[in-house]
Amino acid sequence: MKLKDQVVLITGGASGLGRALVDRFVAEGARVAVLDKSAEGIRKLESDHAGNVVGFTGDARSLDDNKAAARRCVDVFGKIDTLISNAGIWDYNTALVDIREDKFDTSFDEVFHVNVKSGLLAVKACLPYLVQSRGSVIFTISNAGFYPNGGGPLYTASKHALVGIVRELAFELAPYVRVNGVAPGGMATDLRGPASMGMNDRSISSIPLGELLETVLPIGRMPNVEEYTGAYVFFATRGDAAPATGAVLNYDGGMGVRGLFASVGGKDLEEKLGLSK
Numbered sequence: 001m002k003l004k005d006q007v008v009l010i011t012g013g014a015s016g017l018g019r020a021l022v023d024r025f026v027a028e029g030a031r032v033a034v035l036d037k038s039a040e041g042i043r044k045l046e047s048d049h050a051g052n053v054v055g056f057t058g059d060a061r062s063l064d065d066n067k068a069a070a071r072r073c074v075d076v077f078g079k080i081d082t083l084i085s086n087a088g089i090w091d092y093n094t095a096l097v098d099i100r101e102d103k104f105d106t107s108f109d110e111v112f113h114v115n116v117k118s119g120l121l122a123v124k125a126c127l128p129y130l131v132q133s134r135g136s137v138i139f140t141i142s143n144a145g146f147y148p149n150g151g152g153p154l155y156t157a158s159k160h161a162l163v164g165i166v167r168e169l170a171f172e173l174a175p176y177v178r179v180n181g182v183a184p185g186g187m188a189t190d191l192r193g194p195a196s197m198g199m200n201d202r203s204i205s206s207i208p209l210g211e212l213l214e215t216v217l218p219i220g221r222m223p224n225v226e227e228y229t230g231a232y233v234f235f236a237t238r239g240d241a242a243p244a245t246g247a248v249l250n251y252d253g254g255m256g257v258r259g260l261f262a263s264v265g266g267k268d269l270e271e272k273l274g275l276s277k
């Protein structure tokens with residue numbers, strides 16, 4: 001149990017990666033508060049993890065809701081050691097040419113509001129508690145924080161912005177609060193799109209992501225959502241991660257090391273080493 005007696009606040013913790021993070025952090029001995037807009041997801045979390053999880057149904061885009069979630073966390077568990085800013089939406093790779101002119105402002109604003117502004121608001125709401133606890137912040141970024149084609153320009157720009165925010169806040173909040181990011185790759189979750197683009201009922205689970213990634217990822221398969229959680233435990237662990245601030249971990253199955261002529265270079269390694277059966 002690496003996180004015994006630690007308290008973590010997670011935004012977007014009712015589904016997908018956030019839900020897997022709640023389960024993992026509880027298993028590591030932490031108590032967890034969750035801010036999510038899904039009342040049903042929050043109810044399920046509280047009943048699955050009675051006593052260890054407290055939920056707040058609200059909108060991560062609102063400073064008031066972030067403040068209320070932070071207060072609830074402190075009222076119930078006494079402190080906040082780590083904030084994980086994780087709530088997000090995806091633009092379903094909508095290219096610039098395909099973004100409707102009459103929806104451009106609302107589409108841009110919605111993606112940036114959820115993916116970027118809500119992260120800043122969460123930190124602002126939790127800051128006094130994080131300074132008191134000498135705590136840390138972890139942002140969920142994405143492969144789209146580094147490479148093209150993991151989204152359209154709205155999503156890609158929003159995730160690149162988070163890389164900048166990690167670096168800026170790591171500077172601004174030092175020496176009290178460490179700020180890091182995890183940049184996961186594709187996962188089978190319920191990731192939705194912007195309502196302004198008519199994509200709020202679309203789920204990434206409708207795409208055969210596993211099949212698509214199997215052929216292009218150096219690790220040869222799409223990781224399970226649970227397999228992404230270890231990096232967050234690492235960054236939250238005070239002992240192991242004491243030197244880590246301003247760091248972003250590319251945690252995406254190797255998207256940055258695909259080759260020019262093939263996605264992987266070692267397909268015939270077993271044969272060359274005489275290890276094939």
Ligand SMILES: NC(=O)c1ccc[n+]([C@@H]2O[C@H](COP(=O)([O-])OP(=O)(O)OC[C@H]3O[C@@H](n4cnc5c(N)ncnc54)[C@H](O)[C@@H]3O)[C@@H](O)[C@H]2O)c1
Pocket residue numbers: 011012013014015016017018035036037038041058059060061086087088089090114140141142143184185186187188189190191192204
């Ligand atoms: N699924 C992927 O392939 C993938 C890849 C890289 C990065 N990510 C990132 O992972 C993070 C988690 O997404 P996921 O894939 O687990 O999706 P998900 O939809 O399963 O989970 C996201 C959660 O955030 C909540 N949420 C969304 N907007 C909110 C708001 N305004 N206020 C409160 N709660 C809100 C949702 O209700 C949901 O519970 C996102 O930041 C996403 O960009 C996902």
